[in-house]
Amino acid sequence: MAADPLSRVFAALADPTRRDIVARLSVGDATVNELAAPYDVTLQAVSKHLKVLEEAGLVSRTREAQRRPVHLEAEVFDLMTKWIERYRRQAEERYRRLDDVLASLPDDVEPTSPSQPPEKAEKGATP
Amino acid sequence: MAADPLSRVFAALADPTRRDIVARLSVGDATVNELAAPYDVTLQAVSKHLKVLEEAGLVSRTREAQRRPVHLEAEVFDLMTKWIERYRRQAEERYRRLDDVLASLPDDVEPTSPSQPPEKAEKGATP
DNA sequence: CTTGTGATCAACCAGATGGTTGAGTACGTG
DNA sequence: CACGTACTCAACCATCTGGTTGATCACAAG
DSSP: OOOSHHHHHHHHHSSHHHHHHHHHHTTOOBOHHHHHTTSSSOHHHHHHHHHHHHHTTSEEEOOBTTBOOEEEOTTHHHHHHHHHHHHHHHHHHHHHHHHHHHHTSOTTSOSSOOOOOSOOOOOSOOO | OOOSHHHHHHHHTSSHHHHHHHHHHTTOOBOHHHHHTTSSSOHHHHHHHHHHHHHTTSEEEOOBTTBOOEEEOTTHHHHHHHHHHHHHHHHHHHHHHHHHHHHTSOTTSOSSOOOOOSOTTOOSOOO
């Protein structure tokens, strides 16, 4: 898996068990044992999941006696939301523009065969 | 990887190349060749990436002559955004409640050692 | 100091992932 | 029809992932 922060966050949440853990942490901190209880996997497996979440910055563990309460760090969500919103908005704007183009078209175009004219999708890497 | 839609979308975006492809598709449809050009991997590798994006519902391919223009399906973003927003909001609300609790506390508590009182983090599986 | 509890570390395993090369398919054009 | 173009399919490989078991660490209570 790639090392960049965004990839780590997405990868961390690409697992239903980990998403469930995040969901449960959103209502309050919990220990590893508490978190592991609902699942039929070993404690070690849950510990691994928590490590993944921690390395993604989604979760932090503070030592308190021999217990290690796990805490949800909600700020990292922003990283994702920003990325998603950016391209969603861009794509939606494109739809609007496409609608405008279609609306302003002369009506001698048959609407059944949308064979794209040479529109050359803006080549070149992302800026 | 888990088969549920949300996992597939997150997993699909957990790769920088795939995120880059999504970014480029947000400004306009493109063919596989066009998409593959900027990367130093083979065309087949990019084709695989597109398959992952397609199975996640992020992208669709329509046959147009021998070309297969790839199109971004922005609606699936909503799935993620909803999930993220839900738990982000929940976590933030919890912070506010915690602040209230702290504010209403008698001042004989030393603020340096935040040893959590028996607050028992709401056990039991997710509702 | 010994014991019990909570959690991590280490080694291992099956299966998925991202990449490769090589062959095959689908279509427009000479 | 033959050929080139645009892709996909198939097999293979190295590495990552999610899970296991067994040993170990850290700490509180006897």
